[in-house]
Amino acid sequence: MFRKTVLVSCRLAGRRFRSSVVAPSTTDAYVAEEVQKFCTETPVERATTPPSSWFTDPAIYGLEKRTVFKWNWVAVGRTDQVASPGQYFTGVVGDEPFLVVRDKSNILRGFFNVCRHHAAILAGEDEGTADAFTCCYHGWTYGLDGRLTKAMRLRGIQNFSARNFGLKPMAVKAWGPLVLVRPDGQENGTDFETQVMSLKAQLDELGFTSGLRFVERRRYHVNCNWKVVLDNYLDGGYHVEYLHRNLASNLSIDTYRTEVQDLFSVQTCSGSGEDDQSMTRQRIGKTSIYGCVYPNLMINRYGPWLDTNIALPLTHNTTEVIYDYWLAEDFAQTMGETELQEFVQTSLRESDQVQQEDTFICERVQKGLKSSAYDVGRYAPRVEMADHAFHLKLASDLKQGVRTNEQANGIAVPCMF
Secondary structure, eight states, X not given: OOXXXXXXXXXXXXXXXXXXXXXXXXXXXXXXXXXXXXXXXXXXXXXXXXXXXXXXXXXXXXXXXXXXXXXXXXXXXXXXXGOSTTEEEEEEETTEEEEEEEOTTSOEEEEESBOTTTOOBSOOSSEEEOSEXXXXXXXXXXXXXXXXXXXXXXXXXXXXXXXXXXXXXXXXXXXXXXXXXXXXXXXXXXXXXXXXXXXXXXXXXXXXXXXXXXXXXXXXXESSOHHHHHHHHTSTTTTHHHHOHHHHTTEEEEEEEEEEOSSEEEEEEEEOOSSTTSHHHHHHOSEEEEEEETTTEEEEEETTEEEEEEEEEEETTEEEEEEEEXXXXXXXXXXXXXXXXXXXXXXXXXXXXXXXXXXXXHHHHHHHHTSTTOSOOBOOXXXXXXXXXXXXXXXXXXXXXXXXXXXXXXXXEEEOO
């Protein structure tokens, strides 16, 4: 975010210094105006969607990185990636590089993946196993618990203690088969597990925490804003019969139901019940559960399958959607190896078809959002209540971010030089 700096002369305890008073810039004012355009008091029947700027403007995305992806628990990986001491994986949430590792005491830990010496990214691989982490820049070395264990050539340094220069911790937790991080480290009220308890109960009935075999990870690059992916997911099955004709033929679309809570929504739908012996019907099963946890985690439980989709924004108009697939262990054991492999490959191929169809429409929407002919849309209130709830939660974070920025702009910060 761009800001103007106003320098004033001050006198304190006989010393003269300059104070930096941050005044709102035109960018700040513009962002505040765009955020306020979405009215959170209007019921879904009369509400308009957020303005197109929320999906196309880098300044809005910048605010999201400082709020949405800093103040909330964000799914970043799987527990099996850090099942044993020394296993780790890395990534970026918003602008914050993270490192998740299982330490030698079997404790799951999260850190900012930044060397405390001169800010180089510490662990360079996406995932792996390590006894310690050594910075490739100047050799500073950290234990799996984050402590600084080695820093060479510091003779003559003053006011320095290694215990104060360990890796900065980042809040981390395991939830079911997933790992989540929260860069600001705060719970901010009700505990996460309590907020999503009823969702987890529904997932556990079909199998979520145990009894699953990890199968595969796939990544999809989508040329759209991350929220377009979420909007597509949260429309209550509105698009399924038009966009996913093969999938729709195996679902009873009229059974689609949506439940909305503060931090999540759940969409459920029954299978069509036709041709029960086909691999497609086996894949979909009798009931499908589509859960979405704010801000960007989608959990799909259907038939013997669990898959999760994490929509990670890369820029204001590009998104990586990470798909992880698990298969119920008891189901897998009912098949021979050849039959199982055929079932898995058929299922993944059909899932890929759905994702390709979603990618197609999300990218078309992103192009339309840039048109001067479009600013806001409307909700179909009987089916798009989860999408509306997502926008309400998003607006709450963005408006709080605007207020926080305005408060910061009014504070005089001493600048000694």
